[in-house]
Amino acid sequence: MKVVALRLVLLALFLGAWEVAGRRMNPLLGIPPSAVLPALRDLLLLRSYPDLVASLVLTVREIATAYVLAVAAGLGCGFMLGMHRLVGRAWGPMLGALYAVPAVVWYPSLMLFFGLDAASKIAFGFLLGFFPIALAVLAGIRQVNPQLVVVARAYGAGTVTVFRRVMLPAMLFTLVGGLRTGLALCVIGVIVGEILGSKAGMGALINHAYGLLRTGDYVALVLVTLTLVVGSDVLASLLEHRARRWTE
């Protein structure tokens, strides 16, 4: 109880300090919370940006496409590497090394290759989401106790049964964690891509508001985008919870 009260006090203090600081700053740069609210209302009533809904839908579609592709490729690649010992030991570290490269260095090339439209954002979201998923599958397969597989085989289980009854339950924790990280990174990738250069989508609106110094609209757009991000994470955590219950 006391903790919750203190949290609220802290939040109020922060907003108060922001309000005071924002009012004393150049109004083009410092936006106090009291100025954000009208901007947010205008935005949600589609007064400041009439194409908000279309942009939101476009961004969500880009994220969804990138994620579906990343899941498909990540699962495929991860299982391929996990099932073949030699290939896994050779390519696993290479995959890990590529994952460690700050992915944003690829973005200019992706933009040249895929153009300024949705394709380059999808490609970048895919690139960010693919690695954690593939590496999680690989790590998950390595977690499976080989003795259990041998025993199941000895009792006459087929490949499908071994996979469903032995491997999947053993690797599910890691796999689901990787799928969740992958979604978070897909979302970030698409948004980063849109902000670094695009013609449509939430990132383009944010860039427009920022470029015209409409800072209030910018903050309101960021809040809407944050809702999208948090929403996707809540959805992912619900699914993760469900998957964990299924194994128990």
Add this chain to the structure above:
Amino acid sequence: MRVRILQLVTVVAGLAVWEVAARSGWVDPLFVPAPSAVAPALRRIGGDALAGLADTLGKTALAYVLSVVLGVSAGIAVGSVRLLRDVLSPYLVALYGIPKILVLPWIVLLLGYGTTPAVFYGTLHGFFPIMVLVMGAVRDVDHTLVTVARSLGATTWQLYWKVLLPAIVPSVLVGMRLGIVFCLLGVLVVEMFAWDGPRAGLVRQRLSGTGALRSHRARLGRVDRDRSGAGPPQR
């Protein structure tokens, strides 16, 4: 051994496919230049690129030192004081989780172009993972150790120096390893986003860093700078 050979073969095969794809015209060499065109281009812009690299690495080093120092000390402080941890951790985890790119335009508005926003944004990227990791490690220090140290009469200073710090060293190292990548990422994003733009006259503009160089090349469509005689004049 076989693993090394397979890795080598993969790299060579990848380069060969890339070369063939560029030469045979499957892909436009303007967008995907062949490796054989990249090598001379690298030699030609090597000086520029090295200067840019030094600049980027300098900013990254600064951001890294800041995020390690701030992240580790904040992690220890928040992790070891129960009240602070209970009150702050939801905020800190939320700040850790949100995409920081969303505040980048604001940072650029407030701090301008050049070194300051890059270092600030790099620090922002590196700070949170390190802090969250250290915070968790401090929280999970074996309570028996703390109780024993206390009952043997350790002062608060000794408790931190002799019990807590040695116990969290592995997590600090993991955090430091993660942090370097995040700092570099942050610096590169700023260099790409804020090297030039519609408001170049409003805020200070400085054209430096690998990110700037890269964007510059990309914007001119000069992927390999090797198409002599064609395209726009050299910079």
